[in-house]
Amino acid sequence: MDIGEVGFFVEKNVKYESTTKDNSFIKSINKTREERLVDFEAEKDSYYKEIENKKLKFYEDKVSFIFMILYIIIYHLLILNLSL
16 A cells, blocks of 8 residues: 555445536636746846845945045044144
């Protein structure tokens, strides 16, 4: 016997029922079926490229902020030195 197969000791206890095959729900599912081929390597590359771009933008913003702060400090130091 196969795994999951049910066996009966007495053959009289077996009941058989006939059913009709109804494919209406299968047809409705097949109408909306969408099959597409996925290029996993390209998706992985684009994902890593997007992460790298986000990191670069973060560091560029951080560096520009630091330069802005340095510019303000130097500007104020120059003003203080000129006024003395």
